[in-house]
Amino acid sequence: MADDAAVQAANAALYLAFETADVDAMERAWDDVEPDCVVCVHPGWPMLRGRGPVLRSWSAVMAGTAYEQFFLTDVQVAVEGDTAVVTCTENVLTSADVAENASAVATNVFRRRADGWRLQVHHASPVLGRLVDG
Amino acid sequence: MADDAAVQAANAALYLAFETADVDAMERAWDDVEPDCVVCVHPGWPMLRGRGPVLRSWSAVMAGTAYEQFFLTDVQVAVEGDTAVVTCTENVLTSADVAENASAVATNVFRRRADGWRLQVHHASPVLGRLVDG
Numbered sequence: 614m615a616d617d618a619a620v621q622a623a624n625a626a627l628y629l630a631f632e633t634a635d636v637d638a639m640e641r642a643w644d645d646v647e648p649d650c651v652v653c654v655h656p657g658w659p660m661l662r663g664r665g666p667v668l669r670s671w672s673a674v675m676a677g678t679a680y681e682q683f684f685l686t687d688v689q690v691a692v693e694g695d696t697a698v699v700t701c702t703e704n705v706l707t708s709a710d711v712a713e714n715a716s717a718v719a720t721n722v723f724r725r726r727a728d729g730w731r732l733q734v735h736h737a738s739p740v741l742g743r744l745v746d747g
Numbered sequence: 748m749a750d751d752a753a754v755q756a757a758n759a760a761l762y763l764a765f766e767t768a769d770v771d772a773m774e775r776a777w778d779d780v781e782p783d784c785v786v787c788v789h790p791g792w793p794m795l796r797g798r799g800p801v802l803r804s805w806s807a808v809m810a811g812t813a814y815e816q817f818f819l820t821d822v823q824v825a826v827e828g829d830t831a832v833v834t835c836t837e838n839v840l841t842s843a844d845v846a847e848n849a850s851a852v853a854t855n856v857f858r859r860r861a862d863g864w865r866l867q868v869h870h871a872s873p874v875l876g877r878l879v880d881g
């Protein structure tokens with residue numbers, strides 16, 4: 614359970630970095646031991662690879678985003694060895710003048726490093742409609 | 748590299764099961780050691796949890812899908828301990844009368860079990876447009 618708590622904290626730090634547009638915190642959130650293995654999918658985007666391109670994308674996204682607050686729900690943490698997989702629903706409240714707030718789902722893969730859990734994969738995707746055929 | 752090849756084969760088996768609408772092969776692809784940890788996101792869908800609901804969703808999707816063929820590109824495999832993370836782009840050719848074929852990106856997490864690599868997380872998302880702000 615100690616692992617779970619540490620992973621949950623690392624996961625929360627990612628969203629806090631985004632909320633506060635903190636570029637330094639965003640850099641700390643992501644793994645720098647295997648920079649080529651860093652992968653990020655923003656909702657609706659193609660896959661970005663490599664720590665450099667991924668961090669640049671976050672800088673662009675944060676610069677272009679009005680204030681957003683995330684309420685994470687349905688958070689599940691699965692730790693196996695030095696890998697942790699977090700799956701969750703991102704409920705986003707924005708300051709933009711939109712009729713309804715957005716929902717996305719995310720898979721975040723963390724690696725245990727000497728200085729803690731660092732993000733290797735962030736895959737977020739839009740929830741576009743109701744569940745069909747389920 | 749032997750691990751990588753085995754993981755690639757497990758990953759390919761997932762898409763072959765879908766292409767051939769093979770329910771038995773789809774069941775074999777997914778982990779049954781920790782059924783509650785199974786997670787699946789179909790493109791644009793909310794997150795489904797649990798082996799039972801996930802397999803039922805695949806049966807529904809396969810029953811409702813005209814023939815599709817997947818060409819995977821940009822496949823990257825990262826193995827650490829008994830966990831493997833595959834990220835790739837799913838290029839889909841369908842038999843439907845559509846103007847253009849679809850593209851999605853996927854993150855697939857496999858666990859090493861006694862009988863091989865089994866899928867624990869499949870997260871696929873639609874690529875909705877061009878990269879912006881990058």
